Amino acid sequence: MPNPTALTPYPVTITKIVDETSDVKTFTVVFDDPDIMDNFGNLPGQVCMLSIFGEGESTISITSAPTRGKFLEFTVKRVGRLTNIMHQMEVGQKFGVRGPYGNWFPFDIMKGKDLFFVGGGFALAPIRSLIDYALSEQHRSEYGKVEILYGSRSYEDLCFKSDLFERWPSLSNTAIYTTVDRGGDNWQGRVGHVPGYVEEVAPSPENKFAIIAGPPIMIKFALPVMEKLGFKNEQIITTLEMRMKCCLGKCGRCNIGSKFVCVDGPVFSLAQLKGMPQEY
């Protein structure tokens, strides 16, 4: 019997807050009930509904890989009332979480392949769970080279700086490419848009999967670059955003054709997307 109490959130306590940028924070939380934490079973790509009671709920992807430990990380951009309240919370405080929802990255079929991640702005968060999963001790040997190409508007807008500049580069067979749209005094690296950088790096589609997430404008320009490089639609994986309320495939609003983004997604291959109505 499918979990019937699916609309009930469970309390979590904030154990750590990282200021990624001026309007993005990453919250590390643990369920108050250790049983729930132990058995949560989230997989890379899945999302949760976060409850700030009195304001409502928000769908946030789990940015941490389950391999990193018994906790959940949510990266939250301050865009409205609910996220504003979250940004004012402190370590030790609580909110509600229910999940995990949605499908996950098809890490099984990616085994044995190289992984090329392309992320823009805030949208590195949803694919970070797969990055860490592939780079984890338990699963590193299952994947080949891991390359991460990421860009944002400026140095200040880069999320996960400690991962980009300290943790990930220290791992073997891993390459990080970072770029910013606008340079500045504290940035000595590449300046330019993400799609252009992808064209420059020119990853070969041979034995590879490309995992892309970013604002619609970035995706719009990045996808043709990938296609030009020879990536087939089945090799390009992305994760979508939609307005969601139930995350259970019931409230109806997140549908793209006959599919619900909250149940059949948010992870889709480009091949799947091309077979769906272009209404997202």
Next chain:
Amino acid sequence: MMDVIQQLREQAKKLLEEKKVDLVIGFGQGTELARTTPVFIDSPEGVSKLTWGPFCANNLAKYLTDYKNAPGNIAVVVKGCDSRSVIRLLDDNQISRDKVVVIGVPCPGQLEWQKVAAEVKPGAVLKETADNGESFSVKTDAGDYSFNKKDYMLHRCLVCENPNPVVADITIGKELPVKTYEERFAEVSELEQMNTEDKNAYWDKQFSRCLRCYACRNVCSVCTCQICVFDQMLPMWVSKRTNLSENTMFHITRAFHVAGRCVDCGECDRVCPMDIPLRKLNQKIHKDLGDLFDSPTPGSKPGIPSALGEFSPGDPEEFM
């Protein structure tokens, strides 16, 4: 009505052929004998869809705001009540006068389609309608029917102020005699005479049925706010919850929001799926506007400023 239909089609065809308008919005045969549906005709060949009769209840002026930024001109078929909306929209600068060609049709009244359908053989096809003064005759392929106006017309038609459109670039059909009514606000007076408790109970009963489908608001030709206060998230004046408190607030607030601009076309009342007598709220305000400010029904005379929408330094009371 056949000659009106004929002329309507001819005039519409002419407007489209001469490229005076890009679009004609009119009434077309609906999917029930006693219904019509709005049709949007953009080519001369399409004018054969146009029809007229006692089943043309919709206020098509509603659609003018959809086309206010469209490149070409629009022609719209209006009855008397609908034409008041046109005046109101023009006076509110919602659409510019030179963009609209008003095709006015004097209207002897509109029938309530559900009442007609209950009498007519299901599946009958409409052949012809005619106005016989006290009644309408409806000829179908399954027989001929007669519907007396008193029992079968829409409520609002029983006290019709403007059988002839108050504005029209083209008038089709004969002008009709204008009636005056002593008891125009009879239903409002009835309610006014109730004590507070009974009035409350009456409206509680009505509003408790409300689904908050917003058909009344969406069909209203003068509800033109780009973001309706009831759709706002911040602050959330009403939620999606239907309880007496929110329903009452919605209806009374809306009645006040359109006060002074509502043209009493009665569409809100017609479209309510729960048969809430919404027009009584607006009628109360119309009665008060008449009593307090000598104000005629908005839209019934072109160029008359809205009683609640105008301020002049000579007004006896302060602005706010």
Next chain:
Amino acid sequence: MEARVVNKGQLPELLDKLAKDYDLIAPVQEETVVLFRKISGGKDAFLEYTNSDVSPKGCFLPQNEKTFNYTYTGDSIEINKPEGAQKAVLFGARPCDIKAITTLDPVFEGEKFGDEYYSSKRENTVIIGLSCSKVLSTCFCYAFEGGPCDGTGSDLLFTEIGDKYYVEVNTEKGKALADAYSQIFSSQGADQLAKDKEELAKKLAGEFVRKVDLTGVKELLDNNFELAFWSGDEQKKCIGCGTCTYVCPTCHCFDIFDYPTGDFDGARLRCWDSCMYPEYTLMAGGHNPRPSRKERVRNRFMHKLKYHLDRYNMVGCVGCGRCVRKCPVNIDITKIINDLKEVAQNA
């Protein structure tokens, strides 16, 4: 299949008994409108109706549902869920509306996650259907595998034959109820009435005047998302109200939001919502996948005629005709089906 007989004269008594032992929900007339409400006795039930103005889906998916009360201070969270559903009887729903409830089952109980609020009501409610005795010009249940005397989804189905009701016992739940009130549910005479019921069903089947032909429509929609048809009159005349979705017995979209009653207390509510509203799919950043009427009108009909069928292998419309009756501008799904069929044929 088992059957019983109930004398018409005994129905008020039965309803009185049911109202005492259960939450009895039946059609009632409020002025000119027929709704489903909880009644306290047989005298309140109004059964001489063709179909109600709002469907009985509210028995299982109420327009307003409190999922829980909360007290939240930021440092502590308390959640109190309401008790499960009481035992109830839904009496007098028409076959189309009962079929519609079965189309909601896969949504609430068949997806990856269940729904305790829906399931609790579903489990605890006995559905007693009432066959139609008249077909309206707006009815077209036959087009979606339904019928005026169809028992799909009902635990018991009453069909009025003369001064008796022929009662089909369709499930164990129904049998248990019929047995519990065996003084009223008689086992005698059922066989004779069975034939009468078949005659009635045949007679009513001949009374449909709305011709609906779905041939080729699904295939057309399967293969064409962009059709010039969707830019035509239907979306131009639609005023974007939620009437069709709210009166529809198969629509199930809802919103979830918090309703604070104080600084720390409040309730989380689940209330009906409509895909016809612009903010339905509006995202936080301002992007809207269905920005105009055209997309929303197309989505509604594709959901009814294709998406629901794709997902659950069940029709998304039951032909009750409420949307046809209630639409302020006479948008008619049967016309849309027939127009699409023409588009398919001309392709």
